[in-house]
Amino acid sequence: MGRKKQERFRQNEISENIVQPGKENYLKIKGQWHEHFGNAHPIILEAGCGRGEYTVGLAAVYPDQNYVGADIKGSRIWKGSSIANKEGYKNASFLRTKLQNLTDFFASGELSEIWITFPDPRPKEGEEKLRLTSPRFMDMYRDMLKADGEVHLKTDSILLFEYTLELLQSGEIKEIDELIFTRDLYNDSNLLPLHHGIQTTYEKKFMAEGFKINYLSFRFKK
Numbered sequence: 001m002g003r004k005k006q007e008r009f010r011q012n013e014i015s016e017n018i019v020q021p022g023k024e025n026y027l028k029i030k031g032q033w034h035e036h037f038g039n040a041h042p043i044i045l046e047a048g049c050g051r052g053e054y055t056v057g058l059a060a061v062y063p064d065q066n067y068v069g070a071d072i073k074g075s076r077i078w079k080g081s082s083i084a085n086k087e088g089y090k091n092a093s094f095l096r097t098k099l100q101n102l103t104d105f106f107a108s109g110e111l112s113e114i115w116i117t118f119p120d121p122r123p124k125e126g127e128e129k130l131r132l133t134s135p136r137f138m139d140m141y142r143d144m145l146k147a148d149g150e151v152h153l154k155t156d157s158i159l160l161f162e163y164t165l166e167l168l169q170s171g172e173i174k175e176i177d178e179l180i181f182t183r184d185l186y187n188d189s190n191l192l193p194l195h196h197g198i199q200t201t202y203e204k205k206f207m208a209e210g211f212k213i214n215y216l217s218f219r220f221k222k
């Protein structure tokens with residue numbers, strides 16, 4: 001491991017806004033996020049947050065909501081964590097985990113919203129169950145969300161987007177409400193303002209390559 005990465009990992013170990021293996025609260029945080037943030041405000045998850053642009057960006061826009069960015073890569077969450085520390089955002093934290101294990105860290109109904117930002121599209125047929133919008137993940141999201149909890153998906157991948165839309169529109173994912181979507185977010189003046197100008201690292205890269213950005217959201221009735 002390079003020196004820079006070592007130093008980032010050392011900072012992650014002492015940053016109060018990172019929950020990760022080896023820390024005292026790591027296996028006790030499930031159902032305790034309100035205590036972690038020290039308030040009763042809604043808790044919103046960014047799944048596969050990378051550098052956490054939505055976690056930090058939305059925390060700045062909505063100081064009365066708490067944001068948790070979850071990702072397996074410590075060097076990526078270091079970035080979001082260090083910005084939150086520098087800016088003094090007490091309502092942004094990061095969780096280092098495999099997303100397959102999210103229900104080990106969030107109790108039923110603990111979340112109000114989930115943002116899935118530019119997930120790996122996993123295009124091969126055999127990889128379908130790894131897609132972050134596959135039925136297995138949707139079941140986990142439904143469990144962790146309150147009734148009427150909202151899910152957002154932002155992606156450059158038309159394959160993943162159509163796959164997700166088909167699951168939602170065919171009724172395979174049941175009991176959903178208020179589905180809205182666009183295949184060209186930057187030409188949709190109704191939905192673009194929801195994003196407050198926030199763009200992720202991968203989004204910038206894909207837009208530079210000429211990809212359109214797809215976005216959808218819906219609520220689980222429960």
Ligand SMILES: C[S@@+](CC[C@H](N)C(=O)[O-])C[C@H]1O[C@@H](n2cnc3c(N)ncnc32)[C@H](O)[C@@H]1O
Nearest residue numbers: 048049050071072073098099117118200201202
């Ligand atoms: C394509 S990147 C997108 C990162 C960020 N949301 C963005 O838009 O810039 C996908 C992210 O998901 C994380 N990721 C993918 N599969 C994961 C899994 N099973 N568990 C935890 N993190 C995962 C990766 O580490 C990576 O940071």
